[in-house]
Amino acid sequence: MCPTSPSASIFGINTVHRMSLQSALIGFLISRMLPTPLTPQQIIVVQTTAVATGTMPLAAGFVGILPALGLLSEERDGTPPIHLTWLSAVGWSCSVAFFGVFLSPPLRKQVIIEEQLAFPSGTATAQLISVLHKLPPPDTSIRSRRGYLHLDTEDDSAEPTGRSPSSPQPIDTETDADINEREFVQHEGWHALTYSFLASSIMTLIAYFFPILFSIPLFGNYLAKEWLWTFTPSLSYVGQGIIMGFPTAVSMNLGMLVGWAVLSPLSKSQGWAPGAVGDMTNGARGWILWTSLAIMCADSVVSLFPVVYEYFSDLYRAQILRRGDSSSKEDHEVETEDRLVPYTWVTAGLLISIFVGTILVWVVFGNEGIKPWATVLGFILGGMLSVLGVRALGETDLNPVSGLGKISQLFFAWIQPGNVVANIIAGGVAEAGAQQAGDLMQDLKTGHLCKASPRAQFLGQMIGSSVSILVTATAYSLYTRAYPIPGPSFPAPTAYVWLSLARLLRDGQLPEKSGVFMFAFAIVFGLVSASKTYAARRQSPIAKWIPSGVAFAIGFLNTPSFSLARLVGGIMDYVYRTRYARDGNDISLIVVASGFVLGEGVISVVSLVLRTFGVGVISCWGCGHGLCGGCPAV
Template structure:
């Protein structure tokens, strides 16, 4: 997001008489990232959908759906804690340890080229245990951001970049928006059967030719998308049929409760946990070795002369005072605890558990930020699982508290990690840390309104989770919370979970070892997290991203990274932005089919409605008096019949 924000901000600034300075561009992309972080940090794609999936019969509590006001309150509760964590963490990982933060460094390089200033000095040392090696000896980073230093050191003049950038951005934006609007009127465009209608309807093998997905694949890079599609082939091509025909998952394939999709979810969860936890071991070891062991050795010895490179280069007036940090952390914890209590009440989570969630979020953010600085990957998924394990121990049996407290802890780690990339960019471009801090506060404040408004529009237009937005992480959060409460797993899933965890634990260890040795093949070792994401998403989500990854790989292979420039990133950004804007327009109003259905529902004859209500009342009465022996689940389904019944052209209810 930082690369796209810096690029688009620069292009827009060319419309004004006085373009923005490099430091202003840093602050601009800092605000943009802080605004865009909220949907992930506040759990709008995981925590809140998971609460909506609760089942009263199974979980003891009904589904929780937050109103607009409550969603704003929840966002305020977690919006600022990570911002106040950032300044002290910056001092540690950017100034003292000088970690690489590859995406932040790449953004600094891009800004330096766009604004025609000397490229920033990135020849900092990166500590690995007791070694200090030069930056050019580092292992090649994962392809989350597909632009590296070589991409942006020998680019064209900024005027040419601006002219060609506008052209590439406009046509890619228009193409993506046009395809999205076409799918709005002709939904079949975004659901193309790959191997016939049977496999498409029964086994979910469809292809979504979304330019936004392709653009995301370009940004992610070929190695990551390849790992994702390998996981998709194993999950949906092997394990899904195996679980179905072995009667381990007898329900419909797409059912998350007793279908193959819900069965392979547990395998995905085991892979993500194993990969994330093993990846944290080198970070924990380094913290122990460099801070505790080496610190103990130095006790009693003469003070060492500290390298000048390790000193803060900013004057105090440009730094964030520590008293701001202390008061901000205390205030954000108090405010967050109060707001969480107001939104969810004592039945949801106890205030003391919320406070522990913030504290644990601060501790986990240290691990997440260090992993991000080393590998460009923030293992928040594994950190979130650690928090769920902790809260299952201190507040057992409460699924809602487990999800909420885990979300509070993960929010701090997610937000601190994303903002640390921007602080690395600012450090290299010599932007004011205090100005960036204010920018982060502004972006976080704006994101509360932007995110809740967007979420409200999307939930009104779509079912979330649903076919268009499956929100797979919601099932991960809820599934682990249920597992920690009652320990019940689908048939035969535990054996596959154990085997998968062992295999990908070893793969993660091999990847960490190869990365620390700077091996050329590091990026080709499958990423366990990306592999597991291939399980969570249906094939349509992964295949389009693979196309983008292949485009990125072939483009750079043919053109050469030293000559390719940033045109491909511009095009990918246009693809993503075009569909995003078109989707927001679609969300603001219902589709023609939805509008017709709503009009028909409003025009239903009153007699039909009263007859329906009378039948419902008789059914509920007979059930309550034991005259009908039906499971509770069927009763709930019957009660929702009115919402899901179809309506013919005459306004009659067809059940």
């Protein structure tokens, strides 16, 4: 069985910050059942709290960093595997839970208020909330500046500063499409969400007792057992494919075909990967991992070039302007002081989170794991990387944390060479800030457009992060007791990425011939990423059809079953939007997709409880390929 894992969102590329839309939608539906429905601003605070809670498993590395530490080998790495107890997991979560939250207010000031970056998912959520609550459409005009996407190009009278024109928008701006959308959500959306939730729940529960349902051999048991070609008809995966969209799903499946239908057989037949295909040490899966890593690094670095260039260009232009007229700086903040987060909170919070976080990391991992000064540098690097990650997210809707994580590992390989544990932990600390600040910024964009209080959102983020510490640590401890991680049900492919790069940076040894393919694919996808970035900044319609390097690489990391089900969802999304959708903002299918994801997520917790209490499968019929979770390999 393959229930929705804590790592499910990372396979969906953008689904973490797309969770904002789902949280707002579900919050609205539940709010309709209350005696006094929540206001739009209250819905946004609820949504912000939910996203802060859901971000923690990724930000704290429960799908990458901690499984990577569990894969350590004393013979190869000089240290035994590190498995955190529940209390240690709580301590680690506390160490990284709040740094990104305290980074959010100053980053909001820069990228949302001053630069007015697009943040497409946050803007889409604001538009949805406006439709549902009969509000005028949010003003999404942004500063006319080279390289920025324009969400509102019809209003040529916008002031050069990028602020709204002086004349207010008319209140009566509802279109027939807006009315139809709201009526669907209010009258049909709840039923669609309920039915899709029940369908996914029932299917997931049946698959727990009959695991073959989620591990169907595509081309017979031989190809399933020897080459890992199975199909997982998980409705959660289908829902994630709907949410990520057809172009991203296609990119992932192209990567899956190249990795598992071409490079995997090639490496095995040529003797470069002599072990079992699924072996991450000397098998084909471990061999193609390196090509995936090269693609991710090339794509992330190339896509960050424009962001870095514009960032330093802005700094240079700001210096010129200050020299010319130091009194001409204009504050574009639209909120009153009582609704903003005081900078005394920000300063004190950052200092305390760094100090306490460093102490906790030292207590959890010891002086042999990582030196305190390296942890402090990790927090500082995380702050700097957050600026790049948030700007990239604001312009492209993609937070390149995978590339930022590699940058942090390269940095710590230089300042603390030879220590695999320190490389992983310090890199994880740096990545956590960038991950958390980026995902929370989408909600701050929504709040800005819909006039929610930034201070209320900040408090919601603090509450969500605090609650998630206990929830995430408890869930992880229970999952690790019930399932092997990495394992058939929870492969945690990013754990191998972290560990493999740390080992490479330490000893420089690559599997045979993998370096040639890494170089070739890095060149190709460097050019592909450059083309995609150029097309996106030119607002070319072909940009979305140019393959995503990160999505392509994730197709390598996961076995075919993970990508194929998402392709089904991507195709459903494409067909629906081209043939049946009422307009470009139709969210009917998103409602169904949300039910799919939620249903399997809830039942995965139920199955975890069943497994913990020793309730196993009913039948292992058909599981001769040995890839069914809960069934012994045959």
